[in-house]
Amino acid sequence: xxxxxxxxxxxxxxxxxxxxxxxxxxxxxxxxxxxxxxxxxxxxxxxxxxxxxxxxxxxxxxxxxxxxxxxxxxxxxxxxxxxxxxxxxxxxxxxxxxxxxxxxxxxxxxxxxxxxxxxxxxxxxxxxxxxxxxxxxxxxxxxxxxxxxxxxxxxxxxxxxxxxxxxxxxxxxxxxxxxxxxxxxxxxxxxxxxxxxxxxxxxxxxxxxxxxxxxxxxxxxxxxxxxxxxxxxxxxxxxx
Amino acid sequence: xxxxxxxxxxxxxxxxxxxxxxxxxxxxxxxxxxxxxxxxxxxxxxxxxxxxxxxxxxxxxxxxxxxxxxxxxxxxxxxxxxxxxxxxxxxxxxxxxxxxxxxxxxxxxxxxxxxxxxxxxxxxxxxxxxxxxxxxxxxxxxxxxxxxxxxxxxxxxxxxxxxxxxxxxxxxxxxxxxxxxxxxxxxxxxxxxxxxxxxxxxxxxxxxxxxxxxxxxxxxxxxxxxxxxxxxxxxxxxxxxxx
Numbered sequence: 433x434x435x436x437x438x439x440x441x442x443x444x445x446x447x448x449x450x451x452x453x454x455x456x457x458x459x460x461x462x463x464x465x466x467x468x469x470x471x472x473x474x475x476x477x478x479x480x481x482x483x484x485x486x487x488x489x490x491x492x493x494x495x496x497x498x499x500x501x502x503x504x505x506x507x508x509x510x511x512x513x514x515x516x517x518x519x520x521x522x523x524x525x526x527x528x529x530x531x532x533x534x535x536x537x538x539x540x541x542x543x544x545x546x547x548x549x550x551x552x553x554x555x556x557x558x559x560x561x562x563x564x565x566x567x568x569x570x571x572x573x574x575x576x577x578x579x580x581x582x583x584x585x586x587x588x589x590x591x592x593x594x595x596x597x598x599x600x601x602x603x604x605x606x607x608x609x610x611x612x613x614x615x616x617x618x619x620x621x622x623x624x625x626x627x628x629x630x631x632x633x634x635x636x637x638x639x640x641x642x643x644x645x646x647x648x649x650x651x652x653x654x655x656x657x658x659x660x661x662x663x664x665x666x667x668x669x670x671x672x
Numbered sequence: 673x674x675x676x677x678x679x680x681x682x683x684x685x686x687x688x689x690x691x692x693x694x695x696x697x698x699x700x701x702x703x704x705x706x707x708x709x710x711x712x713x714x715x716x717x718x719x720x721x722x723x724x725x726x727x728x729x730x731x732x733x734x735x736x737x738x739x740x741x742x743x744x745x746x747x748x749x750x751x752x753x754x755x756x757x758x759x760x761x762x763x764x765x766x767x768x769x770x771x772x773x774x775x776x777x778x779x780x781x782x783x784x785x786x787x788x789x790x791x792x793x794x795x796x797x798x799x800x801x802x803x804x805x806x807x808x809x810x811x812x813x814x815x816x817x818x819x820x821x822x823x824x825x826x827x828x829x830x831x832x833x834x835x836x837x838x839x840x841x842x843x844x845x846x847x848x849x850x851x852x853x854x855x856x857x858x859x860x861x862x863x864x865x866x867x868x869x870x871x872x873x874x875x876x877x878x879x880x881x882x883x884x885x886x887x888x889x890x891x892x893x894x895x896x897x898x899x900x901x902x903x904x905x906x907x908x909x910x911x912x913x914x915x
Contacts, residue, residue: 437774441760441767448762448803511758515819518722518752519775520744671726 434521438529442503446533452499456541460492461548468552478611481554486635487608489545489567490628493574494602496534496541498594500578504530505587508669523667530579531659538571563638569651570631574598576658583665606632627654675700675827675857676721681730683716683881690716692881694730703849703858705872707865709909713881714861715755718829721859722752734827748776751825751856755832757812758819761805765796765815768804769822776823786822794818794848810841817848821856828852830860834867846870865901875901879909 446452464484471479478484507513516526542564550556581594603609606628612620623629630650637644676698683691691713698704706714719725721732723743731738737745760768769790773783791797794814799807804815817833830849834842842864849871852858862868868875869889877885877892885892885908889901898904 433779434775434777437771441763441771444767445760445762511754511756512760514724514754515752515758516775518724518747518750519772519823520747520777521775522744 435525435528435532438516438521438525439532442529443533445503446499446537455495456492456499456537457544459495460488460541460545463491464488464545464548464552478609481549481552482639483636484608485546485549485554486563486567486639487606487632489542489564489635490570490606490631491599491602491608492541492545493538493567493571493631494599496538496571497574497578497581497598498590499537500530500534500575501582501585501590501594502587504579504582504666505585505590508582509587517670523663523670526670527579527663527666531575534575534578535568535571538568538575542567542571559639559641563635566638566644566648566651567631567635569648569655570627570634573627573631573651573655573658576655576662579662580658580665583662583669601626602628605629608632624650627651630654673700674698675702676732676734676859678717678721678732679730681717681720681732682728683713683720683725684728689881691720691727694881694883696876696883696886698857698859699873700735700857701854702873703853703860703871705868705875706859706861706878707863707868707875707905707909708861708878711880712878712909714878715831716881717878718752718831718859718861722750722829723747724752749826751820751823751828753817753820753828753830753833755835755861757809757816759804759812759815762803764801764803765807766791766800768815769818772819773822778823786824790818790822793821793851795844810837810844813837813841814845814848817845821852825856827857828859830858832861832863834862834864842867865905869901877905877908884908 467479467484468481546560546564554560578594582590585593605623605626607623612623612629627650630647634644634647634651637647674697678694678696681691681694694717706717708714720727721734721739723739723746727740731740734746735749739746760771763771766787769787770783773786778786791800794817796814796818799811804812807815813833820828834845837845849858860871874886874888875892876883885895887895892901892904896904896907898907
């Protein structure tokens, strides 16, 4: 149960950072509120709650990528990880210990966003529940991407790559803030090759009780591939 | 009985040979100081012995366990205090100790009891509830050593444990290290010769990855014909024949 001990430590490290709490839990809710207010004054179909909420949830997960990457890269940047590498912890203990605290955090973030959306008028149905549950697949993908980048980059690079690049890609290429159909062409094709728009469409599809393919397969493939890549790179770092 | 038996240990990084043909035995309960100028191979040796890096050739047995074939079992025997302070910054001093005890398989009452013992032994009681990142360098270093000891290791590696500490903090830590002698086998690397002189049963001098001399302070002085350890160290590091 060494992974559990490590997971507890990581949970404390994450939750004791006030910025984590703000961006992880507060920011998606604030965005949802602002955009809903805009939608009420100037009705935009994209900003209706059934469309907007899955997008906000996915955008919120991009911060989990940053938290995961910062956690690993900061540990790597000090001798703390070196100390742990000389302990009886195995590679599996490390991966589970890093991964597991962030999944409940994703679930709480998702739950808060949907509950707040319900307060604003979103109908809570089984479809909404399915949308939230399926979004955890997207959360897994973002967390694994964070672990991967945290294993490869130092904490300053992580700030740039995850804090700026991933959050921006997640915003621009997700179809949350503007319609990808309107842009079309290579931009739309690129968006649907990357995971962000697929994550949003998966959530929208579920909430409206529509077919979940092909988005579900894209999200599943990205989650599995990024998790395996994170494990492989972390193991390689341990041996190095 | 030997706690550590190093046989023909070698580590090469690209074109650089960090450690070459190292042969060394350390007795159980002995405190061995590993001296050498920067780049002598001290830290690489510690890293190999604590299974943090694999040797290019050779092997070492720690209480009969091979670092090459049985790293998982070797890690159960070890405590390591790395050169830089290695602590979890957002955890309190107590949480750091309980966490490290848990990582070594101690749970519940046992983990708490060991934590209390470490808090007492290392004199960490005044800062028990403070987050590690808010501590001064001296307290952090003390916590770092407590973390290496909390699992009751049979072999302890201290890599420059008093680096950057003021004289008083250094003397305090000397007392702690001294109290381990006879109970725990300790390998200590340091640049402070007076530290080695005060604490070590024997001193090993490394230069350019090779072991240049091994013995008590008196034996090293006799071997070099010098009157103090600093002169003897310089003579050995600059031109001594390999052991």
